[in-house]
Each structure stands twice: as C-alpha cells, then as structure tokens.
Amino acid sequence: MASLEDLHLIERDDAGNITSTYVESTGSERKTRIDILTPAVSKSYAQKLLDVFLPAGYPQSDSLQAFSSSIAGLLSSRAVLQGQSTSFLNICIASSNVGAGVGVGDASASPTAAILLNVLQESMGRIATILFAHKLGTSLEPECKMYRLAADVFNDTAMVLDCLSPVFPKVARVMVLSFSSVLRSLCGVCAGSAKASLSAHFAKRGNLGELNAVSWYNSFAGSVVVSWISTPMATWTTLMALLSLHLATNYAAVKSVRMCSLNRQRANIVLTNVLETGHVLSPTEVSQKERIFEWDGVLRWADDKVIGHCSIGVPMQTLLCRMGLRHEQTGTVKLQGIKMSDLMHIYRSQTFVLWTCSAGTVIVLKQGCTPTEQLKAWTQALLLAQRARVKPADRKTGDDTPGGRLAELRSTLDEAVGIVDGHETRLREAGWDVDVAALETRAGQRIEVETKKRL
Numbered sequence: 001m002a003s004l005e006d007l008h009l010i011e012r013d014d015a016g017n018i019t020s021t022y023v024e025s026t027g028s029e030r031k032t033r034i035d036i037l038t039p040a041v042s043k044s045y046a047q048k049l050l051d052v053f054l055p056a057g058y059p060q061s062d063s064l065q066a067f068s069s070s071i072a073g074l075l076s077s078r079a080v081l082q083g084q085s086t087s088f089l090n091i092c093i094a095s096s097n098v099g100a101g102v103g104v105g106d107a108s109a110s111p112t113a114a115i116l117l118n119v120l121q122e123s124m125g126r127i128a129t130i131l132f133a134h135k136l137g138t139s140l141e142p143e144c145k146m147y148r149l150a151a152d153v154f155n156d157t158a159m160v161l162d163c164l165s166p167v168f169p170k171v172a173r174v175m176v177l178s179f180s181s182v183l184r185s186l187c188g189v190c191a192g193s194a195k196a197s198l199s200a201h202f203a204k205r206g207n208l209g210e211l212n213a214v215s216w217y218n219s220f221a222g223s224v225v226v227s228w229i230s231t232p233m234a235t236w237t238t239l240m241a242l243l244s245l246h247l248a249t250n251y252a253a254v255k256s257v258r259m260c261s262l263n264r265q266r267a268n269i270v271l272t273n274v275l276e277t278g279h280v281l282s283p284t285e286v287s288q289k290e291r292i293f294e295w296d297g298v299l300r301w302a303d304d305k306v307i308g309h310c311s312i313g314v315p316m317q318t319l320l321c322r323m324g325l326r327h328e329q330t331g332t333v334k335l336q337g338i339k340m341s342d343l344m345h346i347y348r349s350q351t352f353v354l355w356t357c358s359a360g361t362v363i364v365l366k367q368g369c370t371p372t373e374q375l376k377a378w379t380q381a382l383l384l385a386q387r388a389r390v391k392p393a394d395r396k397t398g399d400d401t402p403g404g405r406l407a408e409l410r411s412t413l414d415e416a417v418g419i420v421d422g423h424e425t426r427l428r429e430a431g432w433d434v435d436v437a438a439l440e441t442r443a444g445q446r447i448e449v450e451t452k453k454r455l
Contacts, residue, residue: 269302
C-alpha cells in the first residue's frame with residue numbers, strides 16, 4: 001500500500017455491531033503501532049454476562065409472561081401435591097428427577113421441599129444448557145458426530161449417578177442428582193443439535209417414522225425388564241451391561257455416518273491426501289479415517305501426524321498479539337520490522353488474513369468470506385505447518401524473520417488458492433458440499449479494510 005495512506009480495520013461481531021477499530025501508524029525505523037479503538041458506548045462485563053441469560057430481543061420479547069407462567073406453574077404443582085395423601089406424595093416424588101432417594105420413605109418430606117428440590121435441579125440444568133449453547137452452540141453442527149456420541153456419554157453417566165445417589169447423605173445426594181440433571185441437559189443440547197443431521201442417515205430410505213417405532217419398542221421392552229429385576233446386584237449388572245452395549249453400538253453407528261461437509265478434521269484428511277497423492281477422497285472413504293473425538297483446531301497430515309494448530313474466525317486482536325507486543329494498560333500493539341499494511345496487502349484480493357508463528361496459525365475473516373475462501377485459508381495453514389515440519393532448520397536461520405514470513409505467506413497463499421480452485425470441481429464430483437461453512441466452530445467476527453489519505 002502507498003505510504004501516504006493510513007490503514008483502518010473495522011471489526012464487527014456476528015450481529016453486525018462494531019466491536020473495535022484498528023488504526024496503524026508508522027514511526028521511524030519501521031516501528032509500527034496499532035491503536036485499538038472501542039466504541040464510545042460499550043457494554044460492561046456485568047451486562048455481557050447478563051446477555052448470556054437473557055432471551056434474544058429482550059426487553060421487547062415475551063419473557064415476562066413466560067416468567068409469570070413458570071412461577072404460577074410451580075405454585076399449582078405444590079397445591080396438587082398438598083391435596084394428595086402421604087403415600088401418593090411419595091410416589092410423586094419418587095417419579096420425579098429429584099425424588100430418587102430424596103423424599104421416598106422420609107416422613108418429614110413436604111410438597112414445598114419436593115418442589116424446591118425439583119426447581120434446583122431444573123435451574124442447574126437450564127443454566128448449564130444456556131452456558132454450553134452460548135460457548136459451543138455454533139460448533140454443534142460442524143462436529144455433530146462428536147457431540148452425538150458425547151450426548152450418550154453424558155446421559156449414561158447421569159444414569160450411573162442416579163443409581164449411586166441413595167448411598168450419599170441427603171445434602172450430598174441432592175448435589176449428585178443436580179449434577180446428573182446438568183449432564184442430562186448437556187445431553188439434550190448435544191443430541192438435539194445433531195439429530196437433524198443424523199436422523200435421516202439412521203432411518204432407512206428416509207423413513208423417519210421408523211425411529212419413532214423403535215422408541216415405542218424400547219419403552220415396552222424396558223417395562224418388561226424392570227419388572228423382572230429387583231435385587232441391587234442384578235440391577236447393577238444389567239445396568240453396566242446395557243450401558244456398555246449402548247456406548248459400543250452408538251460409537252459404531254456414529255462412526256459409520258458419512259458426512260458431506262468439510263469440517264476441520266475432514267478438510268485435513270481430504271486436502272492432505274490431495275497434496276500427497278492428487279486423489280480426492282470420497283465422503284465414505286473419509287468417514288473410515290476420521291476420529292469421533294479430535295483435538296480442537298488440530299492440523300493433521302495424511303500420515304496421521306499432528307503438524308500444528310490453527311484457529312479460524314478469531315478476532316483481529318488475537319492476530320496482532322501474535323505479531324507484536326501488546327501494552328497491558330493502553331491495549332496498543334507495537335510491531336517491529338513489519339507493518340500491518342504489508343500483511344493486508346498480501347491478502348488484498350482474499351476475504352481472509354492469516355498469520356503464523358511458533359504458537360500456531362490464526363485466521364481472521366473479512367466481511368463476505370465464503371466457505372470456499374475459508375477452505376483456502378485452511379489449506380494455507382496446512383501448507384505452512386507442513387513446511388515448518390520438514391524444514392525446521394531453514395525457518396530458524398532465515399524464514400523466521402518478518403520479511404521471511406511475509407515471503408512465505410505469499411508463496412503458500414498462491415499455492416493454496418491454486419489447490420482449491422483447481423480441485424473444487426473434483427471435490428463436488430466426489431460428493432463434497434463445499435458450499436457449507438463447517439470450518440468455523442464459534443461465532444466469529446469479521447473485519448472491513450479501509451485506507452484513508454493522510455492530510
């Protein structure tokens with residue numbers, strides 16, 4: 001870029017709100033300073049925390065009527081319990097989540113206590129659901145196979161805790177049952193998000209009604225089994241056998257799922273095989289190679305060796321901190337021997353910006369970045385990690401300087417763009433849906449690049 005222009009980067013969140021503005025100023029000896037400007041009116045940490053728990057659109061939403069309805073429902077439930085006999089109360093408590101070992105056989109158990117304990121369980125479960133969905137909500141669809149199996153692990157662990165709860169004192173028992181409620185809530189989030197992607201695969205010939213029929217068979221068979229088993233030894237033996245069978249069969253089922261979107265792990269497998277052999281693997285071939293549980297953001301080569309780590313969709317501030325030193329009080333980032341405008345010039349025709357160092361690779365996305373462009377960025381990250389793997393000595397002697405890194409970014413960018421553009425048609429023919437954005441697993445931010453003439 002010309003020296004008479006100042007670089008301005010405007011960063012927006014997923015709702016389109018401006019979160020930061022980055023202004024570059026260059027001094028003597030190629031020392032560059034990046035000033036980070038935040039909006040004049042910004043939310044406090046308390047407000048940001050509160051927004052996690054508030055419904056979208058609050059206070060214009062209908063949350064007040066839902067709040068009133070929930071409390072009225074609790075009061076009516078207590079009135080129903082108070083109107084029943086003590087024996088029927090124990091049955092009600094036993095059938096609820098909290099009643100497992102808490103109120104049954106306890107003469108001091110009251111309807112109010114039962115309702116409050118139930119509220120505790122439901123509240124902890126809902127809070128866990130909110131926090132989990134807020135933190136990992138956007139990663140559930142790209143990593144649906146992993147979270148579907150994780151849902152089974154959460155649910156089975158909750159069952160074991162429920163069965164263990166009678167051996168604990170009353171206070172500890174409540175906490176154990178509350179934790180099992182949290183696990184069931186996490187199970188609901190994971191399973192519910194993955195269901196849309198996986199149900200059609202498990203139902204033969206698109207017959208989703210078959211799944212409902214299987215659920216009815218399960219309920220009927222469960223009623224028969226429960227009526228036969230009464231001793232603790234038989235209960236635990238049957239429980240552990242069924243849970244082991246459950247996890248084993250679910251692992252095999254999830255493993256067999258053939259997904260057609262290129263998430264990070266599948267992109268690793270497909271792209272590195274293209275680079276190594278020139279062959280484009282099909283979704284069926286990749287499903288046999290991919291792991292159910294994979295490290296977040298790992299870069300893995302065709303030989304199954306981990307070669308690095310990459311984060312995509314990160315804030316611009318994360319990239320700047322990899323390039324230079326950030327002042328803790330002012331937030332200003334100082335760069336030595338390199339200008340941000342030099343890096344932005346390399347990616348002037350791309351809708352992403354990438355930087356790599358010993359700590360890993362980070363990718364910042366621009367406004368309008370398409371799934372294909374994200375795939376190009378991930379391909380470049382793989383190329384850079386592989387170069388660092390096979391030529392460690394060269395990087396330490398010459399390529400590790402700012403100028404050397406910029407030159408390396410230019411060459412690998414051209415190679416990555418050529419690879420994706422040259423094989424896009426073959427990827428589609430092999431069965432891959434390259435129009436689905438599955439590489440970004442968190443609600444990312446986007447930047448806009450502006451240049452302003454100096455006066």
